[in-house]
Amino acid sequence: xxxxxxxxxxxxxxxxxxxxxxxxxxxxxxxxxxxxxxxxxxxxxxxxxxxxxxxxxxxxxxxxxxxxxxxxxxxxxxxxxxxxxxxxxxxxxxxxxxxxxxxxxxxxxxxxxxxxxxxxxxxxxxxxxxxxxxxxxxxxxxxxxxxxxxxxxxxxxxxxxxxxxxxxxxxxxxxxxxxxxxxxxxxxxxxxxxxxxxxxxxxxxxxxxxxxxxxxxxxxxxxxxxxxxxxxxxxxxxxxxxxxxxxxxxxxxxxxxxxxxxx
Amino acid sequence: xxxxxxxxxxxxxxxxxxxxxxxxxxxxxxxxxxxxxxxxxxxxxxxxxxxxxxxxxxxxxxxxxxxxxxxxxxxxxxxxxxxxxxxxxxxxxxxxxxxxxxxxxxxxxxxxxxxxxxxxxxxxxxxxxxxxxxxxxxxxxxxxxxxxxxxxxxxxxxxxxxxxxxxxxxxxxxxxxxxxxxxxxxxxxxxxxxxxxxxxxxxxxxxxxxxxxxxxxxxxxxxxxxxxxxxxxxxxxxxxxxxxxxxxxxxxxxxxxxxxxxxxxxxxxxxxxxxxxxxxxxxxxxxxxxxxxxxxxxxxxxxxxxxxxxxxxxxxxxxxxxxxxxxxxxxxxxxxxxxxxxxxxxxxxxxxxxxxxxxxxxxxxxxxxxxxxxxxxxxxxxxxxxxxxxxxxxxxxxxxxxx
Numbered sequence: 001x002x003x004x005x006x007x008x009x010x011x012x013x014x015x016x017x018x019x020x021x022x023x024x025x026x027x028x029x030x031x032x033x034x035x036x037x038x039x040x041x042x043x044x045x046x047x048x049x050x051x052x053x054x055x056x057x058x059x060x061x062x063x064x065x066x067x068x069x070x071x072x073x074x075x076x077x078x079x080x081x082x083x084x085x086x087x088x089x090x091x092x093x094x095x096x097x098x099x100x101x102x103x104x105x106x107x108x109x110x111x112x113x114x115x116x117x118x119x120x121x122x123x124x125x126x127x128x129x130x131x132x133x134x135x136x137x138x139x140x141x142x143x144x145x146x147x148x149x150x151x152x153x154x155x156x157x158x159x160x161x162x163x164x165x166x167x168x169x170x171x172x173x174x175x176x177x178x179x180x181x182x183x184x185x186x187x188x189x190x191x192x193x194x195x196x197x198x199x200x201x202x203x204x205x206x207x208x209x210x211x212x213x214x215x216x217x218x219x220x221x222x223x224x225x226x227x228x229x230x231x232x233x234x235x236x237x238x239x240x241x242x243x244x245x246x247x248x249x250x251x252x253x254x255x256x257x258x259x260x261x262x263x
Numbered sequence: 264x265x266x267x268x269x270x271x272x273x274x275x276x277x278x279x280x281x282x283x284x285x286x287x288x289x290x291x292x293x294x295x296x297x298x299x300x301x302x303x304x305x306x307x308x309x310x311x312x313x314x315x316x317x318x319x320x321x322x323x324x325x326x327x328x329x330x331x332x333x334x335x336x337x338x339x340x341x342x343x344x345x346x347x348x349x350x351x352x353x354x355x356x357x358x359x360x361x362x363x364x365x366x367x368x369x370x371x372x373x374x375x376x377x378x379x380x381x382x383x384x385x386x387x388x389x390x391x392x393x394x395x396x397x398x399x400x401x402x403x404x405x406x407x408x409x410x411x412x413x414x415x416x417x418x419x420x421x422x423x424x425x426x427x428x429x430x431x432x433x434x435x436x437x438x439x440x441x442x443x444x445x446x447x448x449x450x451x452x453x454x455x456x457x458x459x460x461x462x463x464x465x466x467x468x469x470x471x472x473x474x475x476x477x478x479x480x481x482x483x484x485x486x487x488x489x490x491x492x493x494x495x496x497x498x499x500x501x502x503x504x505x506x507x508x509x510x511x512x513x514x515x516x517x518x519x520x521x522x523x524x525x526x527x528x529x530x531x532x533x534x535x536x537x538x539x540x541x542x543x544x545x546x547x548x549x550x551x552x553x554x555x556x557x558x559x560x561x562x563x564x565x566x567x568x569x570x571x572x573x574x575x576x577x578x579x580x581x582x583x584x585x586x587x588x589x590x591x592x593x594x595x596x597x598x599x600x601x602x603x604x605x606x607x608x609x610x611x612x613x614x615x616x617x618x619x620x621x622x623x624x625x626x627x628x629x630x631x632x633x634x635x636x637x638x639x640x641x642x643x644x645x646x647x648x649x650x651x652x653x654x655x656x657x658x659x660x661x662x663x664x665x666x
Contacts, residue, residue: 013475014614095454099446123474125594126454128442131410135446138308140524141410143439156528161435162340164532170525223451228481232472232613236625238637242645249654252605252626253662255642259624261546261570261603262659 001055001150004106004115005045006133007038007074009067010123034070037118040180043187045116046078048150056080058109062090062101068202075197076189083109087206089214094222095124099132104212105205106137114155115175119144130177142168143177265319266303268294272315278307281519283419304419305447309411309522318447330488333366334398334426335359336417337377337389338436348379348406353543354432356392357499361459362430363393364502368461371427372396376420378405378413390509392501397511398424404518407530408436411522414443419516421448426489428467430459433493445491451484452491457498457617467492476594476617497542497600498621541573541590546603549575549592549619550648552583553608553629559649560585563607566652569659575599575619577609593618608648611636628652 011030034042042059049055059074061067062085071082085105093101106112115137117130127143134141146165147158150172157168157176180186189197207214215221241251256262274292281287286300287307294307294316308316335358340349359375366373375394377385379401386397398420404412421429421444431437433455445452453469460468462483467490469482484490541547548567554560560580567574575592576585592599594614604622609615611627611634619625620639627640628648637643644651 011474013477016474016477095442095452096446096449124454125473125475127438128445128452128454131439131442132446135414135443138314141439141443142525144435161530164530166527167529167531168525169528174525223445223449223484223487224453225451225483225485226480227468227483230479230481232476232479232617236639236641238640238643240632240637240643240645242632245646245650245654248628248644248646248651249658251642252644252651252655253658255624255626256570256603259603 001052001113002111003045003048003055003057004109004112005038005041005057005059005074005079006102006115006117006129007042007059007061007070008035008118008121009033009061009063009070010035010121013122032066032069034073035118035121035123036186037120037122037178037180038070039118039186040184041116041118041178042074042077042079044148044178048114048148049078052150058083060102060105060109061085062093062098065204068204071202072194072197073189075200075202076194077187078193080200082200082202084202084204085206085210086204089207089212089217092219092222093217094224095126095128095132096223097217097221099129099136100216100221101207101210101212102129103133103136105210106133108205108210112137113172114148114150115139115173116148117175117177119177119179127177130175134175137173137175139173139175140170141175141177142170144179145176146179146181148176148178266296266298266301267317267319268296269315269317271313273313275312277310277312277521278316281306281310281522283415283516283518285517303422304415306415306419306519306522309415310519327486327488330425330427332372332374332396332424332426333362333369333428334374334376334430334489335362335394336429336431336437336440337375337385338432338434339379348381348383351385351388352432352434352496353501354434354437354494354496356501357496358430358432358494359389359392359394360502361494361499362428363504365428365459365461365467366393366395369427369465374398374426376400376417378402378416380406386509386511387506390506391503393504394509397509399511399513400516401513402516402518404520404523407527409523409525410439410443411524412518413440414447415522416516416518418444418447420514421489423514429489429491431491431493433495437493441491441493448487450487450489450491451482452493453482453484454493456492456494459492459494466490472594472617476613495598497598500600541575541592541599542597544573544599544601546570546572546605547575547592547599547601547619547622548572548605548607549577549609550580550585550607551577551609551615552579552585553610553648554580554585555608555649557583557585562649562652562656566605566656566659569656569663570605572603572605575604577615578612579610606636606640607652609636610634611638
């Protein structure tokens, strides 16, 4: 069985700070991490491998050369082969072009029974690349799942819905995007496994290697264009109340009455 | 764009039955596609067992002027019984309200797209939120929701009627369906928008937060149609209009059951526990780490009860274990738009502000006069959050006792 996991290296957005004077992002010193949802996808792929010992887990990422770090991390966690798509032609790709590159690479690398992605990356938050890969490969998709198992050549998936979850059965191949169950603690590899991972198969591919057409990649191949980036606006007129707590409470009651929240 | 049958066609004729437009016939044991009927919806590509049908997606210069009108995908609430359709979701009314604004700016029609087992006078309520036209697709196969069936049906509708803009709620369903179709159609899709407008060139300006809400980006899809976007629930204001005549266009789209590939084996619903969920709450009493402990945080439950409100929380409060994650407001929690948001001891990290700043009235209590939460608040009260909450409860109680 061939499992693919799509991962992304992202800045840790919880560490991103804003320059209060210019309103721009301060990216210096922000650590790069394996996108947590993808991290969970890796964990789930390895769980499938445990109950299907013949399974091979391929981990694939598109990004600059330094994105190799997150692939090494996935290999250290137990994935078998690492693939990095790195080429100037990929730069500026939106979700469509990214999905095109990843699906081209997966087709090129070979057979796939299940493709697992994190639900979204924490820097872009789009949740679009997974379904777009499934669409381009023409395989079924199940999104926002928190567990996947393979039994008798079928995928059993627990998918989130409003107010609950569905148990889904899907034929293979299928693409699944993953959310994390509440309070889930992501595992980190041991030092020994990090060292071992350095000798696992790792390949870097260009656009030509995966036989992707350049006109569908990068800025040129992306149907969406970023027109403008700006700091979040705040345009509220604020009334400051700085009094004793008793007076503050009276003021809140007055506000609640004035705005018709209480009589 | 074009469609082609490759030589490896085995003549199984599965595609013939799958085509909603009867555009495929068999000739010499090969599939032949009538290009005058084909809408490139892709239903046949999905059923072909040998991948012999290929749709090519050349980014040819498309005739964009043929695309008109603003479409909204009408979403229904999931129901415990997967055979019965629930109510229209609030997000659909939010989309129609914003869609009305966009359609007026373009001087085009606002159209609602309804996929249902059976119409239940949906056009009446949709017209109250501004819909000029309803595309009505009725079929038992639309329950339960299936990505492939919905995308094949809606893509054929898109190819036939050519909308300029197509909006979806950024819900589980919308975020599943919209990217599937956008990939297939090779059109631009912007996720999780928090504002939409029309620029001087008549293009849809799609604004969305990125980097955990730390920046905003305006996105355009200048060269493809429809311009597709998912819109975050509880961000757009609902505007009712005077109901007027609404045109209903019934589309009979044939559905091949074989394109349903995934099966819902069982649906598990969580029981409601007697409180309003924060995304639907009128008033939210919310707390942050400034409340110091789980015990002190719990005072908000009492206040919420008195005000008939729901309890929200910042990510810091949830991470500190003060309250369950489903109460979390913000980028990684729920976006809310209550009439009143009362924030106790919330400092106002950007990721929290993104999720609540559209509330009608925000009252924040924090002892730090420089707390970021004050930048979005109508009333900034400097003081001890727990102390003020406690005194507020006493005051409301004594007022009620008198009354």
